[in-house]
Each structure stands twice: as C-alpha cells, then as structure tokens.
Amino acid sequence: MGVIGILPLLAERFGVTITRAGLLISLFALAVAFSGPVLPLVFSGVNRKKMMLWVLGVFAAGNIVSIFTDNFAVALAARIVPAIFHPVYCSLAFSVAAASAAEEDRLKSVARVIVGVSAGMVLGVPISSFVASNFSLDAAMAVFAAGNLAAFLATLVFVPDLPVEGRVSCREQLGLLKRPVLILSIIGIIFMNGAVFGVFSFLSGFLENVTHLSWNSISMVLLIYGSANILGNVIGGRLLTKAPLRTAVLFAPALAAVFAALYFAGSSAWAVFAITLVWGILGGINVNINQYWITSAAPEAPDFANGLFLTAANLGTTFGTMLCGEIIAAFGIGSMMLGGIIFLALCFMFICARIYAGRSSVSVAV
Template identity: 55%
Template sequence: MNKRNNLLVFILTFGVFGILNTEMGVIGILPVIAEHFHVSISKAGWLVSLFALVVAVSGPTMPLLFSGINRKKVMLLVLGVFVLGNIVSIFTSNFTILLIARIIPAFFHPIYCSLAFSVAAASVRKEEAPKAVSKVFIGVSAGMVVGVPIASITASATSLQMAMVFFAIVNVITFIATLIFVPSMPVQERLSYGTQVSVLKKSITWLSIVTVVLLNSAIFGVYSYFADYLKTVTNMSSNSISLMLFLYGGANIIGNIVAGKLLTKNANKSVISYPLILGAVYIIFFFTGQFTLPMAIITFIWGILAGIGGNITQYWIMSAAPKTPDFANGLFLTSANLGTTFGAAVGGLFISEMGTQYVVLVGILSLILGLLTILLRNYMYSYTKELST
C-alpha cells in the first residue's frame, strides 16, 4: 500500500512538473518565438501573461465543476488537453493558433494541480498530509525553475520545435503512467457546488486568501526583478546571474522538503515565524545587495524560504476549508497567481519611482501586512472556538 501511494505521489509530482513546465518553460524561449513567428517580444510575452491570467480566473471554477468526477478520468482529460496543445504548438506556423493552443490548456491547469494536492494529501494519514503535498510542490518548483533553462538550451542547440517537443514528451509520459499505474478514484462523497462555495461565507477563508496574495507578492514582487537587480545593483555578469538563478531554483526544491517536515511538526508556529524570518533576510538583502558573496548566501537562504512559502500558503487555505479540498486548492492557485501579478506590478512601481535596489521594499511591506492577516486569522479562529464551547 505504501509503495503504491509513493508511486501515485511521484506520478502526480511529475505531472505537475509537466504542466508547470508547459506554462513557464516558454519564458526561456520568448526571443526565439518572437523571431520565429515575426512578432515583437512584448507580443510573444502574451504566451506567459495570458496563460497566468486564465489560470487565475479559472482557479476556483474549474476544479469545482470537475469535483464530482472520477479523479483518474479527470487527470487523463487534463493531460490529454495539454498533449494536444503541445502537438499543435510544435507544428503551427501561426502565432494566433499558438496562443490559442496555450490558452485552452490554461483553463484545465488548475484542475490537475488542485487534484494533485488533494489526492496526495488523501493518500496518506492526515498528520502526514503536509509531507505528501510538499513532494508535489517539488514538481511545481522544478517546472518553474528547471523547465526554463532546459527549453532555452534545447531551442538554441536544436530548434524551437524541439523545445516544444520536450514539453509534449513530459506530458505524454505522465499520461501513460497515469493510465497504467493510477487506480480508478471515484469520488466517495460528492459535495454540492453550494456546499463548496459556502466556505466563502467564512471570514477565515477570506483572511487566508489575502494572506496568500500578500506572501506570494512578497516573494514574486522581488523575484520578478531579481535578474535585473543582480545586473544593476550587484554588477554581475550574465553567466553569474544564470548561476544565481540556478542556485535559487535548487534551494527552492530543498525548501519544499523542509516545509513538509515543519508543517507536520508545528504548522501554526511555522506560519507565524515565516514572515518574520523572510523579513529579516530581506533587510540583510537590502543592505548587502551590492556585494557578490553575501548575495550568493542570501539567494540560497531566500530560495529555501520561497520553497517553504509555497507549501505554507497552500496549507493556510486548505486549513481554512478542509472539507472542500478541490475548491480550496483552486482558491489557492488563484490567490497565488494574483499575488504574483500584484507583487510584480508594485515592484515595477518601486523600481520606476525609486530605483531597482528598492524593489526589496515590496517584499518587506507585503510581509508586514501578511503577518497582520495571519495573526488576525488566528485570533478569529480562537474567538470562534471559544464561542462554540
């Protein structure tokens, strides 16, 4: 039974890697896409921004609509849509068709990811759930970090089509593995749409959503401009910047492993401590940003904390609505994407008004507000508990 559960979690992790790889991998090949399709780099950027926007919009609705259907069938449907989208992307010579071939799978993205988190959590004992979810998060991190350089190297060494083939192969492998090794998973207790949506009536749910937006803003508001920061403030070369990004990515994966242990041991303490520790790192970041060695150390620590942060934010929303896991995970995906968009927008304002070195302030301010919402949620939870007893 344990071996079967481990295989299931591994397939889910690889599946999430394939889907995130399809979403984020094009970042590394945007200049090649722009040249190949004869469009501007900003227009090629629609492949990333529109994908993220669709994920944010469909996050709560699509997992809800598919929540009553056999889990295995839903996974195969989503993976099949991604494979078809990948195949169209390989052969099309029209940018509009390429855009459509990415937007349609984007609607299905939240279904697979929310299922991956909830199925992984359900495959183990309740107290071990954070560890299972943290393994799936390794796929998220790998998809976001590893997929970009692999796609870039493949496109430069061979062709754009071969980079697209790489996306397709990963999703095909997951489809076959799911078909063969994942057992049928009919929904045992089908919750009505009304029951699931009713969690939005709880103030604790909304406080959790705001916390996720703020904590994601704290990470991605800074990370979105990290390469520019290293170039303009730390004065690093292009090769050194690439190494730093790899260091951050590797540390991110370590953070996922650490997070599973922390949340299993003492979840509430881990959540409260998180903005304080990351805030301290950002303060050091701000004052030592021009020095290469301190920045390398900070990047490694920051990468670990970013990996932990993804797990913490997913746990925070799940713990607010534990009886509706699919819908809660959909809310998490939407909140995380909104946090990324909000953080990047505010970070851009700080840079344009004050300069690149001040982008760290968006992280610090987001963390202060995030800590307040965490403490407020804890207070409201305690107060509600007192009233019920």
C-alpha cells in the same frame, strides 16, 4: 513557471519590453486564479485519472503552439488556455495525496506533491534558460512539450482509475466562503505569494542587468533557487506539522530580510548565490504554508479548498508581478524587491488577523 528563466529572451523575440513580456506570467496566473474556484467544482464528479490526462494534453498542445508562433498575442493565448485547466490538475493531485495518507501524515503527503512541483521548477526554469540561450527558444518550448507528454504517459500507465466517492454538493462548498477565517486566509495568501513570485518573476532580468551574470550563470542561480525550493518543501512540511502558526508568522519577516539583502548586495555574484539559496528555501516553505492555510480553514471540501489555494496563490503572482513591473518601470530593475516588501507587510497583517479569528473556531497547535 519555466518562462521565468527566459523572460528577457521572450521579450526580445516578440519585440516587447520585459514588463510587457511579464504578461506571460501574470496573465497565466490570473487565468488560474479565475478558474481555481470554479473548474474544480465543475469537474469534482469526473473520474480523476481521465481529468488529469485531459489537462496534460491541453498543456502539451499549448507548448506546441508556442514553438511555431512569432506573434505575442498568440503566445499569450497558448499560455492562458492551459492555465484555465491548471487548477483542476493540481487540486486533484493535492486531494489524492491527502486522502492516501493517515490523518497525522497528510501534511507530509501533500508536501511530497509540492516537492514534485518544485522538482519540475528545478528542471524547468534553469533548463529552459540553458536550452534557450544555447540553442533556441523553440527548443526550450519543445522541452516543455516533451515534459507534459512524459507526464501524460506516466499517468496513463501508472495511475489507476480514480472514481469520485462522497462528493460534497456545490452549494455546500460555496457556502464555505462565508467563513471569515477562510476569507482572511485567501487574502493573506494573495500577498504572501505575490511577494515571492512578484520578485522572482524578474530575477533573470535582475541577474543580467544588476549582477551582470552570463546566461549560463543565470541558469545556475535559477537551479540553486529551485533546488533550495525542494529542501524548503521538506522543511515546510515538518515545520507545519509541529508549529504551523509560528511558521506562518515568522515567514514574512524572514523573507523581507532576504529581499533587503538582495537590494543592498545584488551587485555581488557571490552574495546573490547565498541570498538565492535562502530565498529558495523560504520559497519552498511558502507553498506549504499557502496550501495548509487554505485547507485547514475548509477541511470538509478539499478539492474546493485546493482550488481556492491556487486562485489565491495565482492572484498573488498576478498582482505581485504587476506591482514589481511598475516599480521596475519607475525606478529600474534594481528596485524590484520593494514591491515584495510591500506585499510582505500586508501579508503579515492578514496572517495575524487570521490567527486571531481562528482561535475562537479552530484549535491549532502553536
């Protein structure tokens, strides 16, 4: 997600509109969405450590290609190819985290992995913005590559061999898609994640053109968002452990209120700082809800469920970015959050439908 912080600069470098530059986000998400249900199944029998290392190597290679290209199509390819393998790494990380904890602590264990992802955003998005604006885009891409290489070395040294045991057949896992609760969960997550990241994808452009912040100030706002994400992950893990359904139901109205505040007060820097803090906390809670919403509907196939979670989340990012991009093209970047509010209304409907469908088959504490 580091390119979010430098999207206007990327548009300038490649000579495209910011809406077209948004393809670097939406097509990445779309690639993850399509590979999410498939590749975790294909590689579910492979040693987990070896797969993690291979995927990290692909990520680093894509970053290196991005450093040397001035062609927008090549830059897109360098984003899409690693995106195809992204679900494999993430689904393995979530599954290993859940399997390593006692049953009552699994949500908290997964939340720790999500905290790690958010910590990467805390570092990646604002640092990429700062490095690109003060040095160059090439330097920002080099930071991405260095991060992936560091993760590769850490995995190589500290992660033990992780052979797969007790694998569920592909046919059994695919059969889970017949469950209405799972289908409703997938659709709800598409709209939930689309609302969060559809708007967030254009935040740096909004801050530049509506709030009129400098790029160093934009980096600070992105840092606030990412830091609040980590806090939201911790809060989300605890809320879902105690009251998962209530947490899910209240999420959409809360984020809609944040978007409304941003729409009316977006020209005030101090208001934007405060709004971004609350938005970041809700964004962190969103990821926890997404992951729980899917895996609780298919607990017997965690790798497949986590792949579906990534698919739904990234389809949401794709569609949300597209909708917000069209709204920006029609009404200006100051109206970008209207797309998020539309998605939140749909999200709320499917959350309620999922809860209704799940009451007859799944007993969950409210």
